[in-house]
Amino acid sequence: ETGVTQTPRHLVMGMTNKKSLKCEQHLGHNAMYWYKQSAKKPLELMFVYSLEERVENNSVPSRFSPECPNSSHLFLHLHTLQPEDSALYLCASSQLPGPLKLFGPGTRLTVL
């Protein structure tokens, strides 16, 4: 287990459900990230929070809504998802200006 934890590790949801993914780090890092990894596609950056402020929203559909209440926690709120949103969602953290070295174990999301 790395220093970044994610819950849940697996999630199956219907298209009308609302759920949230949680990420936590107690390493004192000042930046947190959400990445999406779909089959046969590169890891895609979704959101970046630096010092609790969102600094990047990479053209992500509004059905994904991030929240960073403090420097240790990051959430990804999900609502009315589509089957093509099924993927591995990875949280990561880093101490800027250093490189991104630490990923969480990911949440495997399946949308039915």
Added chain:
Amino acid sequence: EDKVVQSPLSLVVHEGDTVTLNCSYEVTNFRSLLWYKQEKKAPTFLFMLTSSGIEKKSGRLSSILDKKELFSILNITATQTGDSAVYLCAVEASMTGAGSYQLTFGKGTKLSVIP
């Protein structure tokens, strides 16, 4: 648009072989190139390269960057079954915001080492 291309996409070798994985890139505001190993879920960090020609080594793994030709290679010598994984190359570039950086990933090279 930033782009990172890895080759080959998959590779099968026997234990003891030496492999070379390739990564080429087109990125504006280049800062560094990173290699990760992804076995099941979380990618784990291997190397960060910022300067051309300086080889980074960690045991049987080594990597080098060519900033003029815009590519990097990752070498694994005397491969073992435990080296089986997807190896990801990513390029870090500066972006607008509070001094943060964006990583653009390649699709990865799936390495399978058979006994």
